[in-house]
Amino acid sequence: MxxxxxxxxxxxxxxxxxxxxxxxVVTALNGEANAGSRTLWPTEWTLQNFAYVVGDGGFGRYLAxxxxxxxxxxxxxxxxxxxxxxAVSRFRFxxxxxxxxxxxxxxxxxxxxxxxxxxxxxxxxxxxxTLAGLTVVxxxxxxxxxxxxxxxxxxxxxxELEEAxxxxxxxxxxMFRSVLLPLVAPGLVATSVxxxxxxxxxxxxxxxxxxxxxxYTVAVGLRRFFxxxxxxxxxxxxxxxxxxxPVMVFFVIAQKRLTDGLVAGAVxx
Amino acid sequence: MTVAERTEAGRAAxxxxxxxxxxxxxxxxxxxxxxxxxxxxxxxxLYPLFxxxxxxxxxxxLRELVSGRTAWVGLDNYVELLGNADLWTTVLxxxxxxxxxxVAATVVFGTLVALLLxxxxxxxxxxxxxxxxVAWAMPAVTGTxxxxxxxxxxxxxxxxxxxxxxxxxxxxxNPFAGRLSFFAVAAxxxxxxxxxxxxxxxxxxxxTIPRELTEAAIVDGAGAWRRFRSxxxxxxxxxxxxxxxxxxxxxxxxxxxxxxxxxxxxxxRGVLTLGTWSYVESFAQNRYGLGAAIAVLLTALLLVVxxxxxxxxxxEEEL
Numbered sequence: 001m002x003x004x005x006x007x008x009x010x011x012x013x014x015x016x017x018x019x020x021x022x023x024x025v026v027t028a029l030n031g032e033a034n035a036g037s038r039t040l041w042p043t044e045w046t047l048q049n050f051a052y053v054v055g056d057g058g059f060g061r062y063l064a065x066x067x068x069x070x071x072x073x074x075x076x077x078x079x080x081x082x083x084x085x086x087a088v089s090r091f092r093f094x095x096x097x098x099x100x101x102x103x104x105x106x107x108x109x110x111x112x113x114x115x116x117x118x119x120x121x122x123x124x125x126x127x128x129x130t131l132a133g134l135t136v137v138x139x140x141x142x143x144x145x146x147x148x149x150x151x152x153x154x155x156x157x158x159x160e161l162e163e164a165x166x167x168x169x170x171x172x173x174x175m176f177r178s179v180l181l182p183l184v185a186p187g188l189v190a191t192s193v194x195x196x197x198x199x200x201x202x203x204x205x206x207x208x209x210x211x212x213x214x215x216y217t218v219a220v221g222l223r224r225f226f227x228x229x230x231x232x233x234x235x236x237x238x239x240x241x242x243x244x245x246p247v248m249v250f251f252v253i254a255q256k257r258l259t260d261g262l263v264a265g266a267v268x269x
Numbered sequence: 270m271t272v273a274e275r276t277e278a279g280r281a282a283x284x285x286x287x288x289x290x291x292x293x294x295x296x297x298x299x300x301x302x303x304x305x306x307x308x309x310x311x312x313x314x315l316y317p318l319f320x321x322x323x324x325x326x327x328x329x330x331l332r333e334l335v336s337g338r339t340a341w342v343g344l345d346n347y348v349e350l351l352g353n354a355d356l357w358t359t360v361l362x363x364x365x366x367x368x369x370x371x372v373a374a375t376v377v378f379g380t381l382v383a384l385l386l387x388x389x390x391x392x393x394x395x396x397x398x399x400x401x402x403v404a405w406a407m408p409a410v411t412g413t414x415x416x417x418x419x420x421x422x423x424x425x426x427x428x429x430x431x432x433x434x435x436x437x438x439x440x441x442x443n444p445f446a447g448r449l450s451f452f453a454v455a456a457x458x459x460x461x462x463x464x465x466x467x468x469x470x471x472x473x474x475x476x477t478i479p480r481e482l483t484e485a486a487i488v489d490g491a492g493a494w495r496r497f498r499s500x501x502x503x504x505x506x507x508x509x510x511x512x513x514x515x516x517x518x519x520x521x522x523x524x525x526x527x528x529x530x531x532x533x534x535x536x537x538r539g540v541l542t543l544g545t546w547s548y549v550e551s552f553a554q555n556r557y558g559l560g561a562a563i564a565v566l567l568t569a570l571l572l573v574v575x576x577x578x579x580x581x582x583x584x585e586e587e588l
Contacts, residue, residue, distance in 0.1 A: 021407065099307075105392055111522070248403055
């Protein structure tokens with residue numbers, strides 16, 4: 001009886017968690033999705049929806065735009081966050097705690113409050129409708145979390161290793177490159193994955209900043225398949241699958257490392 | 270902070286840079302390292318926050334956007350906002366009730382899943398955890414579209430299933446028209462996206478409870494509910510506090526999941542929340558000043574929750 005309840009629970013959780021993904025993929029592969037077929041098991045399987053989305057649908061362009069923005073965010077974010085994380089975990093200086101508290105609080109700011117002033121600022125600076133403008137905004141969004149997490153990874157590197165490098169006559173820059181950087185690399189990978197996901201998934205700013213459909217990112221490009229009267233659900237789900245799968249693969253890989261880093265950060269302060 | 274202290278000691282022992290000015294670079298170095306990140310966060314997070322406050326005191330429309338002129342109106346936007354009946358009858362109840370219900374559902378369901386996971390063999394737990402991770406990784410945009418698709422009036426698979434069970438009339442039911450059913454679908458979406466964090470965090474907490482404690486309770490004849498109430502919950506109180514407050518912060522500022530649902534983009538004014546109202550008022554009506562005032566109200570609400578969060582967090586670290 002107890003065992004049965006347990007297995008019922010497992011089945012229920014699996015059903016609830018996987019149902020949307022299943023429905024998405026199955027509809028993307030459904031040859032009759034546009035003809036109004038809404039089934040959990042299509043009678044006609046096809047890759048036609050994917051071919052349409054990437055080809056005539058113009059989604060290849062949006063995928064490329066999103067990739068550029070996300071990679072820009074990741075590279076700039078990794079560099080800036082690492083430097084800041086070293087500063088707060090390896091040095092003691094005035095206002096160190098204030099900086100940390102600010103990094104923590106700033107994550108709570110709702111994007112709805114930022115989108116109005118940033119839209120006006122970007123308009124003044126002629127940054128609207130450019131991928132660079134979007135990248136800078138995403139960089140700012142991903143930094144607080146990246147700094148907070150990397151701080152744990154940096155703190156976990158034994159100071160003795162740094163001291164050994166100094167005894168060998170290394171300068172601070174040399175020590176940073178040859179000792180610290182290789183040791184926090186796993187943490188850097190984990191936070192980079194999260195910065196990538198932030199940039200890849202973001203919707204409001206992409207919607208607000210981009211008016212030329214050549215500059216759409218994937219999250220906004222999806223709206224193209226929603227017609228005034230009928231929605232091309234086969235195309236929407238095929239495009240959604242293309243957006244979702246990379247994120248899921250990244251996420252499952254990075255999660256373990258990230259949790260380790262957060263725990264290390266909590267223990268070592 | 271022990272590592273930081275040892276670092277300081279280690280740095281003092283390291284060969285100092287030659288020359289009398291070595292003192293200067295040492296105090297400047299952390300700030301040099303921090304400068305790029307602080308500049309970006311200050312310019313794109315802190316300064317806009319100040320700007321939105323200033324904007325909320327202006328009449329800022331299309332004309333001001335083009336000409337760059339400013340028209341100060343004092344507290345007029347706030348007077349209009351607080352005098353608007355929609356705020357009290359629709360928007361604020363939508364936002365607060367939705368957040369409270371979604372948070373309660375997320376935390377309760379997440380905890381139940383965590384308790385289930387703790388009772389599974391490692392292999393099964395691994396499988397279920399991966400499935401949970403997949404739900405977590407689903408982007409808000411695509412996740413919302415899938416739920417909208419499943420609840421499409423007439424032929425969505427969930428509407429059909431509910432119709433087959435005789436719960437609704439599948440031919441006429443429109444889940445997105447009514448306020449209650451609209452937010453029920455939104456809550457399902459938000460719980461699906463939010464419970465993985467709660468489940469995995471509570472599971473990590475459950476693993477730290479000594480087995481002897483649970484066994485002693487069993488020996489004393491405590492049932493499952495009694496064990497949860499008297500052993501598990503008190504032990505994990507800080508964990509529950511943190512997941513509850515973080516979920517509250519996230520669910521208060523849910524935007525994408527509401528905006529992308531049919532009617533959520535301002536067409537159906539009965540389902541506006543503070544977030545979507547602020548956006549629609551600004552970018553659809555071009556009333557940026559009023560939109561900013563709504564955004565300030567939302568931020569103020571979140572600030573209260575954040576302060577509670579920080580107090581919980583730092584009390585926990587003192588332990």
